Amino acid sequence: MFLLRIAVVALWVALVGLAQNPPVEQRGVAVQRAAAGGGNARYYALIIGINRCQRLLPLGTAVADAEAVAALLREQYGFQVQLLLDGNTTRANILDAINLDRRSLGADDSLLIYYAGHGHFDRDADRAYWLPADAAPDSTSNWISADDLTAGPERCRRGMCCSWPIAVTRAV
Numbered sequence: 203m204f205l206l207r208i209a210v211v212a213l214w215v216a217l218v219g220l221a222q223n224p225p226v227e228q229r230g231v232a233v234q235r236a237a238a239g240g241g242n243a244r245y246y247a248l249i250i251g252i253n254r255c256q257r258l259l260p261l262g263t264a265v266a267d268a269e270a271v272a273a274l275l276r277e278q279y280g281f282q283v284q285l286l287l288d289g290n291t292t293r294a295n296i297l298d299a300i301n302l303d304r305r306s307l308g309a310d311d312s313l314l315i316y317y318a319g320h321g322h323f324d325r326d327a328d329r330a331y332w333l334p335a336d337a338a339p340d341s342t343s344n345w346i347s348a349d350d351l352t353a354g355p356e357r358c359r360r361g362m363c364c365s366w367p368i369a370v371t372r373a374v
Contacts, residue, residue, distance in 0.1 A: 243310040247272065247281045248299055250332075252291045252319030257338045264318035271316050281314070291319070291335040293344040300351070315351075 251268025253261045265287050275281035284299060300315065307313055320333035322345070330348040337344045 242308070243312065244308065245275075245279065245281045245312050245314070246307070247275045247283045247314045247316065248286070249275075249283055250286045250291055250296060250315070250317045250319065252288060252333075252335055254288045255320060255333065255335050255337060258320050258333060261319065267318045268316065271318075275314070288335060293334045293336055293346060296332070296334055296346060 249268045249272040251265040253263075253265045268285065268287065272283045272285050276283045286295060286299060304313070317332055320337070322331045322333060323329070324331070331342070331345040332348065332351075333339075333345055
């Protein structure tokens, strides 16, 4: 099984880079840090970290990674963060949190979703899945399909589109 990290890897690199480096001038284009919370825009983050699943081997760093991302977004970028960890990370709780966040977004608001935990990539079906705390390795009934989370514009609400890069790495 693979460890699936659905994360905004580019955002993580950009946030860390912006936190450590002041704005620079590159090829005549000024690169500046956008201020979270400016204007009417609000910035939300749903951060999910799962070390312990009911029927899967435990992971060692998913919760710590999620907590670190949550702290960075909250403290340095002004995000309003909802953190779901271990026991609160059932399929129903994760989907409820995503749907609630989507419904409460204003036209200028942004939602970032970070997932650290077990995942599975089905090569035959070319589909990736999150495996929440109540997932079983031999039954897809509680798995969350990445395709459902990255649906096209018909699932977007108030100008917010859902599209997150997927990085798949082997479990260590």
